[in-house]
Amino acid sequence: MQKLQGIAVSPGVAIGEALVMDNEGFRIPRRFVARDAVESELERLDNAVRAAGEEIAHNRDAVAEELGHKYGAIFEAHYQMLGDTQLRRELDDMIRQRHYSPEYAVSRTLRRYGQVFQNLENRYLAERANDIFDIEKRLLRHLLGRRREGLSHLTSPVLVLAHNLTPSETANLDREFVQGFVTEVGGLGSHTAIVAEALEIPAVVGTGPFLSDVSGGDLAIIDGDQGLVILHPDEETIARYRHEKEELRTLAVQLESLRDLPAETADGVGIKLFGNIEFPYEVDHCVKRGADGIGLYRTEFLYLGAENEPDEEVHYEAYCRVVKTMGQRSVTIRTFDLGADKIAHWPSPEEERNPFLGLRSIRLALRNLPMFRTQLRAILRSSVFGRVQVMFPLVTTVLELRQAKMVLADVMEDLDERGVAFDRDMPIGMMVEVPAAVMMIDHFVDEVDFLSIGTNDLIQYTLAVDRSNADVVGLYNASDPAVLKLISMAIEAGRKKSIPVNLCGQMSGSAIYTMLLLGLGLRQFSVTPGAIPEIKKICRSVAIADCEEVARRSLTMENARDIKSYLREELRRRVPELAP
Ligand code: PEP
Ligand code: MG
Numbered sequence: 001m002q003k004l005q006g007i008a009v010s011p012g013v014a015i016g017e018a019l020v021m022d023n024e025g026f027r028i029p030r031r032f033v034a035r036d037a038v039e040s041e042l043e044r045l046d047n048a049v050r051a052a053g054e055e056i057a058h059n060r061d062a063v064a065e066e067l068g069h070k071y072g073a074i075f076e077a078h079y080q081m082l083g084d085t086q087l088r089r090e091l092d093d094m095i096r097q098r099h100y101s102p103e104y105a106v107s108r109t110l111r112r113y114g115q116v117f118q119n120l121e122n123r124y125l126a127e128r129a130n131d132i133f134d135i136e137k138r139l140l141r142h143l144l145g146r147r148r149e150g151l152s153h154l155t156s157p158v159l160v161l162a163h164n165l166t167p168s169e170t171a172n173l174d175r176e177f178v179q180g181f182v183t184e185v186g187g188l189g190s191h192t193a194i195v196a197e198a199l200e201i202p203a204v205v206g207t208g209p210f211l212s213d214v215s216g217g218d219l220a221i222i223d224g225d226q227g228l229v230i231l232h233p234d235e236e237t238i239a240r241y242r243h244e245k246e247e248l249r250t251l252a253v254q255l256e257s258l259r260d261l262p263a264e265t266a267d268g269v270g271i272k273l274f275g276n277i278e279f280p281y282e283v284d285h286c287v288k289r290g291a292d293g294i295g296l297y298r299t300e301f302l303y304l305g306a307e308n309e310p311d312e313e314v315h316y317e318a319y320c321r322v323v324k325t326m327g328q329r330s331v332t333i334r335t336f337d338l339g340a341d342k343i344a345h346w347p348s349p350e351e352e353r354n355p356f357l358g359l360r361s362i363r364l365a366l367r368n369l370p371m372f373r374t375q376l377r378a379i380l381r382s383s384v385f386g387r388v389q390v391m392f393p394l395v396t397t398v399l400e401l402r403q404a405k406m407v408l409a410d411v412m413e414d415l416d417e418r419g420v421a422f423d424r425d426m427p428i429g430m431m432v433e434v435p436a437a438v439m440m441i442d443h444f445v446d447e448v449d450f451l452s453i454g455t456n457d458l459i460q461y462t463l464a465v466d467r468s469n470a471d472v473v474g475l476y477n478a479s480d481p482a483v484l485k486l487i488s489m490a491i492e493a494g495r496k497k498s499i500p501v502n503l504c505g506q507m508s509g510s511a512i513y514t515m516l517l518l519g520l521g522l523r524q525f526s527v528t529p530g531a532i533p534e535i536k537k538i539c540r541s542v543a544i545a546d547c548e549e550v551a552r553r554s555l556t557m558e559n560a561r562d563i564k565s566y567l568r569e570e571l572r573r574r575v576p577e578l579a580p
């Protein structure tokens with residue numbers, strides 16, 4: 001049994017067989033083969049070596065003819081290495097004597113060779129390691145054949161263990177069969193983590209390297225509450241986790257009974273609980289949990305993973321599905337927040353050195369007006385079917401906000417001229433997720449109908465910590481007093497101006513912050529749909545006066561650790577069943 005500690009990003013427990021992906025997205029098969037399959041596996045290796053050899057010889061001849069023998073010699077070296085008898089003997093022995101699969105034998109042996117080269121002092125020789133990795137990939141391609149298809153064509157339940165998954169790869173995971181996932185890299189606020197919650201499967205990221213210790217078909221447990229991954233669990237551990245799964249199910253059933261009750265504090269203050277969604281189908285998850293509306297629709301997921309830029313009709317259909325389902329409940333559609341870790345195929349950005357500080361979000365929209373206008377048209381057209389609000393992400397300056405509003409006004413005028421119906425009074429809001437926006441919040445509140453605080457980005461830009469980097473996860477902290485002060489300022493500015501203030505970062509769905517946020521004056525939370533029952537339970541269990549005391553005390557503390565343990569203790573005291 002082997003335990004790995006990572007970062008918990010989506011709750012729940014999953015127990016099942018591993019599907020292992022290497023860092024190029026190859027599916028790595030089982031490590032062992034049956035004793036009676038050894039001869040046929042050796043033959044498979046033979047075929048792969050022969051096919052790879054023919055390919056290399058072809059490349060060698062073609063390159064030599066085009067560019068001369070000096071360049072053809074690069075491939076000749078690969079050819080020689082592939083035909084090396086010592087290498088071949090090692091591979092055969094691993095299959096024959098240790099019953100390793102040919103893929104595993106190839107990967108293990110060639111990586112070991114490659115590492116020896118990499119560690120050489122001589123730079124020229126060290127770079128030869130890449131030639132060896134190239135041979136490894138070529139052999140694996142031939143061995144894996146159709147099984148290279150990665151995560152498609154699943155036929156049974158699996159836990160995906162991968163080096164990394166991008167937000168769009170995660171979005172495309174097969175919801176029928178993928179029961180949970182683990183990645184070696186990744187941080188707390190990454191969009192990969194956010195999509196895991198949308199899929200409602202347990203997930204752990206940022207475990208560090210472990211894929212070489214596991215192979216396809218091995219048994220594993222993902223504990224998405226503790227951020228734990230257990231490889232090769234023993235019977236006792238499996239039984240314990242099965243029991244825990246049962247308990248979680250019982251708690252979920254208890255919370256479900258709150259579905260039709262209002263989110264109201266013990267002293268009668270009404271709170272609104274909205275859902276965050278990434279995909280239209282999640283609107284059903286929100287209805288099921290009794291959400292008061294959609295507080296954040298991350299529309300950029302329409303672009304991610306799509307082959308071409310979605311046209312107006314694709315947008316329109318998606319928005320109509322959500323808006324019509326919610327009826328008289330409000331739907332806040334955020335204009336696309338592409339860039340940083342959410343990269344679509346277009347507009348194809350240059351590789352940026354600091355993508356989180358680069359051309360993302362509203363900046364990208366203002367540079368790609370036709371794309372922006374297409375989306376705004378679809379949002380406006382959908383507004384006749386319900387209560388739509390539009391929201392601009394990552395607004396940093398007042399001028400930027402005014403520019404976005406001008407584009408919207410222009411699109412409205414166009415629709416008017418064409419006689420297309422839309423809600424003329426559609427509320428316009430902005431995300432507050434850059435410290436500069438908080439500093440200037442008194443100006444912003446004169447320009448918008450509502451604010452929504454995006455703590456995922458606000459934390460990263462305030463504390464200068466990349467939200468998707470596991471190496472600095474200890475520094476990424478919602479409890480930081482600087483972050484709390486900024487949140488407090490934004491809530492207060494909205495209150496003074498009497499405009500609604502929502503909070504839609506991951507923090508609003510985390511039980512330990514509910515009392516603090518209520519105490520700071522927040523009356524609207526937008527959370528991943530699965531968290532709605534829990535947050536409602538806390539709201540209904542506490543009184544505002546107590547929350548104000550919690551907020552007041554928190555704001556006097558000077559470090560995140562003290563604040564967090566104080567908040568944890570307060571939650572344990574008042575709603576023990578939900579304390580972490
Ligand atoms: C946020 O930054 O808190 C937010 C809600 O936006 P996203 O997570 O999509 O960047
Ligand atoms: Mg954000």
